[in-house]
Amino acid sequence: MPLTDVKIRQAKASTKPIKITDANGLYIEVKPNGSKLWRYRHELNGKENVFAVGEYPEVSLKAVRAARDSARALVKKGIHPSHAQRIELVNTIEAGRETFKVVCEEWFGKKKTTWTPRHHIEVSRVLEADAYPFIGFLPMRSITASHALKLMERVEKRSSPAVAIKLRQYISATFQYAVITQRADADPASVLRGAVIKPSTVHSRDLSKDEIAAIYRGLPLYRSKCTALAIKLLMMFFTRAIELCRSRWSEINLVADEWRVPPEKIKARRLHVVPLSRRMCVG
Secondary structure (H helix, E strand, O other), X not given: OOOOHHHHHHOOOOOXXXXXXXXXXXXXXXXXXXXXXXXXXXXXXXXXXXXXXXXXXXXXXXXXXXXXXXXHHHHHOOOOHHHHHHHHHHHHHHHHHOEHHHHHHHHHHHHOOOOOHHHHHHHHHXXXXXXXXXXXXXXXXXXXXXXXXXXXXXXXXXXXXXXXXXXXXXXXXXXXXXXXXXXXXXXXXXXXXXXXXXXXXXXXXXXXXXXXXXXXXXXXXXXXXXXXHHHHHHHXXXXXXXXXXXXXXXXXXXXXXXXXXXXXHOOOOOOEEEEOOHHHHHO
């Protein structure tokens, strides 16, 4: 007769192992120490084999019968259930080594040499705050477009649509790298372009000639002499403010009337030469 939970619970241990059969090769073995172990007996290539399914009650009667049916299907295909189980375990372990955070940090490390330190820090902050806590531990192949969309929506709701768009780009770049290195089959974030609408950029208006002249005349009245000097130099150089603030005397060549901004300070990673006016050099 097929096993029942009552019959299994009432089974008592003896000095020797006891086997109580169910059906289709499934039985439970009651050990002298009281443990009750599920076993599936099958024949493959003319040899009898026993497949350990689990322990009762951690593996219920219903669950073990489903496992037995899956094992029978493998046997019919000429596959050892224990071999398939080991392969699945290896795949699970490998997937655990290929989480989003692991792959992303690998991609991130390769990009570090081509990015400016400022951009590197910016990307790192977005990933640490908005990606890793939610999908960092997930295997790459288990992440879907739905995961990425939820992350974007979470960031958008805190009034950061521009960051949400960047987050999608970073996730997409990570998946593209994973596809290249054969750790993902596709980029689920690629279909999310346009899911968050970037707000219109409101640029500062152009200053009129009279307004610029007024600012220049007012520079001597600035409380901070450094700020006044920086504004004056910006009017002469027409560079970005950050380039001016990070400049060093070693970059200035007064003989050639040049300011040579090194590649590591430029987003395009190329030498940027700024001509120096004679007024700046003498004033």
